[in-house]
Amino acid sequence: MGLQGYGITFLPHIACPSLYFSIDILGPDKFVSTMQGKERSTWQSVAIIATCTLSMMLSIGSSSAAGISLPTIGRELNIVEYKLQWVVTAFNLSSGCLLLIMGRLADLHGRKRVFLLGVTFMGIFSLGAGFSQSEISLDILRGIQGIGGASVIPASLGILAQSFPPSRTRSIAFATFSAGAPMGGAIGSLLGGTLTQVTKATWRSSFFLFAGLSLMAFVGGLAFIDNDVSYQDIERRVDWLGGLLVTTGLVFICFALSDGPIAPDGFKTSFVIALLVVGATFIVVFLLWQGYLERLHESPEIAQAWWTPPPLMKVTVWTRSNWRMTAILWIAFFEWSSFQASSFWAQLYYQNYLGLSPVLTMIRFLPMSVTGLFCNVFIAIFVGHVRVVILIVLGTICTAGCGLLFAVINPASSYWAFGFPAAVIAVVGGDFVFAAGTLFVAKISLPHEQSLTGALFQTMTQLGASFGLAITTIIFNSTLKKQSARGGVQVNMSGTNAPKDAQLEAYKTAMWGAFAFGMFGALLAALFLRSVGIVGEPGKETKEDERKEKGFTA
Numbered sequence: 001m002g003l004q005g006y007g008i009t010f011l012p013h014i015a016c017p018s019l020y021f022s023i024d025i026l027g028p029d030k031f032v033s034t035m036q037g038k039e040r041s042t043w044q045s046v047a048i049i050a051t052c053t054l055s056m057m058l059s060i061g062s063s064s065a066a067g068i069s070l071p072t073i074g075r076e077l078n079i080v081e082y083k084l085q086w087v088v089t090a091f092n093l094s095s096g097c098l099l100l101i102m103g104r105l106a107d108l109h110g111r112k113r114v115f116l117l118g119v120t121f122m123g124i125f126s127l128g129a130g131f132s133q134s135e136i137s138l139d140i141l142r143g144i145q146g147i148g149g150a151s152v153i154p155a156s157l158g159i160l161a162q163s164f165p166p167s168r169t170r171s172i173a174f175a176t177f178s179a180g181a182p183m184g185g186a187i188g189s190l191l192g193g194t195l196t197q198v199t200k201a202t203w204r205s206s207f208f209l210f211a212g213l214s215l216m217a218f219v220g221g222l223a224f225i226d227n228d229v230s231y232q233d234i235e236r237r238v239d240w241l242g243g244l245l246v247t248t249g250l251v252f253i254c255f256a257l258s259d260g261p262i263a264p265d266g267f268k269t270s271f272v273i274a275l276l277v278v279g280a281t282f283i284v285v286f287l288l289w290q291g292y293l294e295r296l297h298e299s300p301e302i303a304q305a306w307w308t309p310p311p312l313m314k315v316t317v318w319t320r321s322n323w324r325m326t327a328i329l330w331i332a333f334f335e336w337s338s339f340q341a342s343s344f345w346a347q348l349y350y351q352n353y354l355g356l357s358p359v360l361t362m363i364r365f366l367p368m369s370v371t372g373l374f375c376n377v378f379i380a381i382f383v384g385h386v387r388v389v390i391l392i393v394l395g396t397i398c399t400a401g402c403g404l405l406f407a408v409i410n411p412a413s414s415y416w417a418f419g420f421p422a423a424v425i426a427v428v429g430g431d432f433v434f435a436a437g438t439l440f441v442a443k444i445s446l447p448h449e450q451s452l453t454g455a456l457f458q459t460m461t462q463l464g465a466s467f468g469l470a471i472t473t474i475i476f477n478s479t480l481k482k483q484s485a486r487g488g489v490q491v492n493m494s495g496t497n498a499p500k501d502a503q504l505e506a507y508k509t510a511m512w513g514a515f516a517f518g519m520f521g522a523l524l525a526a527l528f529l530r531s532v533g534i535v536g537e538p539g540k541e542t543k544e545d546e547r548k549e550k551g552f553t554a
Contacts, residue, residue, distance in 0.1 A: 044224060045173075047224040049176050052159055053180040054220065055221075059122070062126065062145070065192030066192070066207075068189050070084045070087060073087060077133070079135045090139045092462075095147070097247050098147060099456075099462075100243070100246055100312065102151045103155075105238065106155040111228060112155075113228060114151050119148060123215055125144050127211040128141045130208045158451030171439065178379075182368075237310060239290075243312055245283075245289060246286045253283070256275035261474070261477070294311045324529060327527075327529060331433060332460045333460045333467070334396075335464065341469055342406065345472065352503070376431055383534075388440055389525055389530050392521075392522075393522050403513075403515035403516075407512045409508070475509050476509065477506075480502055483502035
């Protein structure tokens with residue numbers, strides 16, 4: 001059985017800290033960017049934050065709007081059900097697997113330039129997707145549109161880090177930007193479903209809408225984002241070979257993780273195994289190549305050749321701040337494994353086990369909206385006063401707690417006993433880890449690599465989400481098969497004939513997996529981030545002390 005057989009509608013939580021709130025707490029009427037020596041009004045700062053946040057909403061909302069429109073797209077374009085998911089998967093594959101190369105290009109050739117290019121791609125190919133008349137053309141256009149998503153996210157992270165040095169304003173900027181993901185998901189689902197149902201153009205209307213919003217983001221970026229900073233001592237040759245290696249490896253791995261559960265023999269299917277092995281091999285070769293280039297460029301006595309550009313990603317970036325960079329990246333990986341898995345199986349539990357409609361299921365997830373709002377407001381205000389280890393440990397435990405509540409749920413109990421508290425705490429980890437994590441990554445990264453390290457963080461979250469779904473799907477299918485066999489039932493491909501008690505046990509064991517991912521993330525944070533202080537505001541250390549903490553060399 002596979003994920004597509006469930007007919008799931010993803011319901012991202014809503015978190016929308018008001019821009020008016022941001023204006024009120026920014027403080028002075030003027031903000032001075034020490035990075036560019038440029039005085040900027042509060043309204044200009046808000047415009048930059050709003051533009052970057054809109055780009056995040058576009059990237060996430062585009063997928064959620066397309067996802068909720070899949071049944072209508074399938075009927076109108078005569079696409080069979082098992083191929084429908086490619087309308088969403090094509091975008092997610094290109095946007096997720098091209099993050100590193102686009103982040104590097106943003107650092108080398110201008111974040112504003114890459115941002116504008118990204119929203120242009122999203123707008124033009126969203127418009128093209130709206131006019132698609134066939135399955136192939138729609139899938140291709142969605143894949144190309146994903147290049148825009150891969151461009152705007154790392155570029156936006158670099159723009160925010162470049163525009164706002166460590167300060168209260170940076171905390172607000174990153175917290176608001178992180179809220180763009182759930183806001184985009186919720187708005188995309190809402191508008192996508194509404195436009196599909198009430199407009200004559202049905203599903204095409206949502207693509208036209210996002211094309212218009214992309215134009216807004218382009219105008220905002222052109223008008224408000226500061227001109228790119230020129231780093232005179234940085235060589236601008238691009239490691240295209242490294243980009244090819246890492247992109248190919250990520251595509252193979254992500255495709256295998258997403259297609260494994262629906263393959264004929266699951267992850268035992270030969271092509272799935274081959275994709276995982278080949279993808280992992282490409283990643284290993286990529287890391288070896290990056291290490292070679294880094295060592296080569298650290299030895300000035302060695303002559304440089306045309307085929308040895310600076311590395312796409314320095315391998316030593318993982319060792320920053322005494323390996324805490326590695327810790328925060330893997331914490332993000334396991335946090336998203338836990339959050340994506342628990343959210344996915346909770347929705348299936350409500351719809352497939354309890355038999356609730358999508359609307360009633362959405363109502364049960366509404367507490368996520370309120371929690372998401374308060375989490376991002378809390379981060380904006382208090383991240384400059386609370387140690388990052390406290391925020392991240394608390395957040396990952398809360399996400400794990402959601403999995404725990406569903407792992408021990410009693411279906412006969414009231415929603416208020418298990419479902420409500422699970423919905424309240426589920427989003428705390430994602431909000432806390434993304435906002436605090438990206439702030440920490442920005443703090444320990446050099447100015448000319450902010451987009452790359454932001455892309456690295458985002459790549460780990462996407463890999464974590466795919467990994468969490470893949471592992472918990474294996475757990476679910478294995479448990480369902482075993483429990484059904486005990487009752488003398490041979491489960492069919494879709495699992496619709498499984499006994500109720502077998503289904504419940506399968507949901508519970510999958511949720512135990514989500515719980516384990518969250519707790520492992522909390523353990524990593526407690527072990528490796530305990531000596532990290534506050535990341536939301538600049539510390540008292542001197543610049544030299546700060547460089548030593550980051551592990552930089554002159």
